[in-house]
Amino acid sequence: MRITVPAGGVGGARFLRGLIAEAPDAEITVIGNTGDDITLFGLHVSPDLDTVMYTLGGGINEEQGWGRTADTYHVLRELAAYGAGPDWFSLGDADIATHLYRTSMLAAGLPLSAATAALCQRWRPGVTLLPMSDDRVETHVVLAGDGDGDGAAGAAGGATHGTGNEAGRTVHFQEWWVRMGAGVPAAGFDFAGAAEATPAPGVLEALAEADFVLLPPSNPVVSIGTILAVPGIADAMRAKTVVGVSPIIGGAPVRGMADKCLAALGVAASAVGVAAHYGPDLLDGWLVDEQDKAAADAPELAGITVRAVPLYMSSPVATAAIARAALDLAQDLRS
Amino acid sequence: MRITVPAGGVGGARFLRGLIAEAPDAEITVIGNTGDDITLFGLHVSPDLDTVMYTLGGGINEEQGWGRTADTYHVLRELAAYGAGPDWFSLGDADIATHLYRTSMLAAGLPLSAATAALCQRWRPGVTLLPMSDDRVETHVVLAGDGDGDGAAGAAGGATHGTGNEAGRTVHFQEWWVRMGAGVPAAGFDFAGAAEATPAPGVLEALAEADFVLLPPSNPVVSIGTILAVPGIADAMRAKTVVGVSPIIGGAPVRGMADKCLAALGVAASAVGVAAHYGPDLLDGWLVDEQDKAAADAPELAGITVRAVPLYMSSPVATAAIARAALDLAQDLRS
Numbered sequence: 001m002r003i004t005v006p007a008g009g010v011g012g013a014r015f016l017r018g019l020i021a022e023a024p025d026a027e028i029t030v031i032g033n034t035g036d037d038i039t040l041f042g043l044h045v046s047p048d049l050d051t052v053m054y055t056l057g058g059g060i061n062e063e064q065g066w067g068r069t070a071d072t073y074h075v076l077r078e079l080a081a082y083g084a085g086p087d088w089f090s091l092g093d094a095d096i097a098t099h100l101y102r103t104s105m106l107a108a109g110l111p112l113s114a115a116t117a118a119l120c121q122r123w124r125p126g127v128t129l130l131p132m133s134d135d136r137v138e139t140h141v142v143l144a145g146d147g148d149g150d151g152a153a154g155a156a157g158g159a160t161h162g163t164g165n166e167a168g169r170t171v172h173f174q175e176w177w178v179r180m181g182a183g184v185p186a187a188g189f190d191f192a193g194a195a196e197a198t199p200a201p202g203v204l205e206a207l208a209e210a211d212f213v214l215l216p217p218s219n220p221v222v223s224i225g226t227i228l229a230v231p232g233i234a235d236a237m238r239a240k241t242v243v244g245v246s247p248i249i250g251g252a253p254v255r256g257m258a259d260k261c262l263a264a265l266g267v268a269a270s271a272v273g274v275a276a277h278y279g280p281d282l283l284d285g286w287l288v289d290e291q292d293k294a295a296a297d298a299p300e301l302a303g304i305t306v307r308a309v310p311l312y313m314s315s316p317v318a319t320a321a322i323a324r325a326a327l328d329l330a331q332d333l334r335s
Numbered sequence: 336m337r338i339t340v341p342a343g344g345v346g347g348a349r350f351l352r353g354l355i356a357e358a359p360d361a362e363i364t365v366i367g368n369t370g371d372d373i374t375l376f377g378l379h380v381s382p383d384l385d386t387v388m389y390t391l392g393g394g395i396n397e398e399q400g401w402g403r404t405a406d407t408y409h410v411l412r413e414l415a416a417y418g419a420g421p422d423w424f425s426l427g428d429a430d431i432a433t434h435l436y437r438t439s440m441l442a443a444g445l446p447l448s449a450a451t452a453a454l455c456q457r458w459r460p461g462v463t464l465l466p467m468s469d470d471r472v473e474t475h476v477v478l479a480g481d482g483d484g485d486g487a488a489g490a491a492g493g494a495t496h497g498t499g500n501e502a503g504r505t506v507h508f509q510e511w512w513v514r515m516g517a518g519v520p521a522a523g524f525d526f527a528g529a530a531e532a533t534p535a536p537g538v539l540e541a542l543a544e545a546d547f548v549l550l551p552p553s554n555p556v557v558s559i560g561t562i563l564a565v566p567g568i569a570d571a572m573r574a575k576t577v578v579g580v581s582p583i584i585g586g587a588p589v590r591g592m593a594d595k596c597l598a599a600l601g602v603a604a605s606a607v608g609v610a611a612h613y614g615p616d617l618l619d620g621w622l623v624d625e626q627d628k629a630a631a632d633a634p635e636l637a638g639i640t641v642r643a644v645p646l647y648m649s650s651p652v653a654t655a656a657i658a659r660a661a662l663d664l665a666q667d668l669r670s
Contacts, residue, residue, distance in 0.1 A: 041435045041436065041439050042377075042435060042438050042439035042442050043435070071409075072407065072409050072428070074406075074407055074409065074428035074429055074432075075410060075428050075429070075431050075432045075435065076432075077432075078428070078429045078431075078432030078433070079432045079435065079436060081432075081457060082432065082433075082436050082453075082454065082457050083456075083457070084432075084435075084436040084439070085436075085439070093407070093409035093410050093413070093428050094409055094410070094412075094413045096410050096431070097409075097410045097411075097412075097413030097414045097416075097417065097419075098413070098417075100376045100377060100378070100410065100414065100419075101376065101414060101417050101419040101420075103377050104376050104377035104419070104420070107377050118417075119417065121418075122416060122417050122418070
């Protein structure tokens with residue numbers, strides 16, 4: 001069985017762990033989001049690829065969901081003593097080794113896909129991990145700047161961080177997400193470089209050869225949306241049976257701030273809203289939480305098979321059950 | 336009082352600490368050797384500049400003479416787990432922060448001199464620390480490969496590391512010095528890039544404006560020799576009163592493996608040999624250890640004023656006394 005999984009960071013990685021548990025013999029290819037990649041202190045940091053790699057390879061900091069287990073912060077402390085670079089992005093010492101090795105491989109002329117494969121030789125994540133593209137794609141956020149949190153660029157007001165004068169300014173996704181905590185509403189996202197990017201070697205092949213595609217509960221805008229913005233990937237997915245897992249339960253994201261991203265696009269932060277955003281052209285099946293089972297009757301989701309199961313990834317067992325439900329739905333839809 | 340000091344690593348740095356103690360009001364400019372610089376894991380490492388900076392700035396690991404106090408090795412351990420890069424060069428986590436900051440400044444287009452100045456804003460070494468050149472100069476070692484330690488490429492034999500088949504191979508200085516422990520004799524040194532290099536901004540000015548120049552007991556071949564290989568520096572020094580401190584006491588280097596470097600050039604490892612190698616054109620005064628006081632009568636050193644004092648830098652007090660003797664000799668020679 002061949003399964004291809006476009007994935008973002010923490011949510012995607014945890015879903016994948018459940019998927020491997022339920023389908024240990026499947027050949028799983030992960031197409032990782034690289035729009036979040038950022039250069040810090042000259043290091044090429046690929047947060048989503050690393051979160052998948054560390055999670056599946058047993059090196060993840062389980063509590064925070066990203067970064068390495070029991071990491072130390074000696075390098076970062078010293079960089080701060082120099083007053084060097086941004087102080088809002090956490091990089092542990094063990095994590096920095098990953099970025100150093102990746103950066104030196106890129107400097108030597110290797111593409112990101114080859115550098116990722118080299119890193120995975122150590123971690124053996126049990127999947128083929130591919131970046132969505134070897135070309136640089138950077139997710140930029142256009143700030144709305146009204147600070148009232150509803151995502152609408154309206155009357156100026158309030159005294160919150162960056163209010164007013166931030167409007168229209170464009171920042172790197174990580175600056176918005178990590179430094180600002182998405183506290184300034186986004187007016188939109190720009191996947192800089194995506195239109196000219198080519199899928200990394202193996203990406204279109206993995207989609208073409210897949211028995212089906214699963215969309216984990218990753219951020220539909222800045223994780224899955226970025227991957228879909230690389231020309232050729234969405235088309236290749238439309239030719240396949242695609243089953244998604246809703247990242248929204250009862251109107252709120254399970255993790256992260258997907259609602260703030262959806263607001264910028266005018267998409268309702270609901271299981272129905274996200275599925276309608278993906279659309280019936282792309283999506284064949286959609287897993288929602290039991291509290292969202294009414295989605296099965298939503299007219300917007302005509303053509304999408306909706307199934308309701310418990311969707312909180314509260315434990316490895318619960319996560320495996322979600323993966324099992326996704327597998328079952330995909331196999332039902334193919335037969 | 337203005338003093339300019341071409342310097343290598345540990346010996347130069349310790350001498351400088353004594354010099355600052357004895358001449359606290361002097362404006363001291365250090366011209367640092369960068370021939371030992373090496374790129375490791377994509378990081379630009381400047382061992383000699385850092386040893387001077389850390390030693391004078393209070394961050395040095397006193398016991399080993401280089402690297403940072405109480406450093407940890409988490410990044411290096413992780414790089415080894417990846418099987419990445421060489422395993423014979425020690426880089427602590429705090430030290431890596433220095434290299435990361437330097438490398439990111441160089442990548443942003445700053446010359447090494449500006450990056451060095453930025454690093455020194457934190458360490459405040461009490462001297463103006465200049466690299467000998469902003470151009471890349473790399474000390475390469477041509478291996479003799481006979482393994483008998485006399486530096487002559489003779490009959491092959493023995494079972495020592497790299498014997499025989501290493502002959503003629505050229506390696507980076509650090510590979511010879513650190514990985515091989517200078518265990519394979521050198522047939523010669525190549526200061527690659529030196530002939531085309533320009534002294535860094537401030538170097539020739541510091542020499543022109545100096546009241547005198549002091550040569551610390553640094554390696555005369557691969558530290559001072561490299562600096563002298565940058566066109567313009569030796570000429571500027573010849574116009575000045577130059578007093579040197581012998582790095583050889585009683586036929587052996589005080590520290591390091593200067594004897595192995597001198598052998599490659601056919602220079603005797605003695606206080607007389609080194610002074611004759613520098614030559615009376617360059618050198619006006621020469622401090623030797625009391626056990627080498629016969630050097631004062633050596634015909635090879637005609638034209639060089641030789642003075643014998645205790646030269647072991649066995650304590651800060653002893654080192655300050657050596658610096659005081661060098662200062663006194665320079666001032667005597669100028670008057």
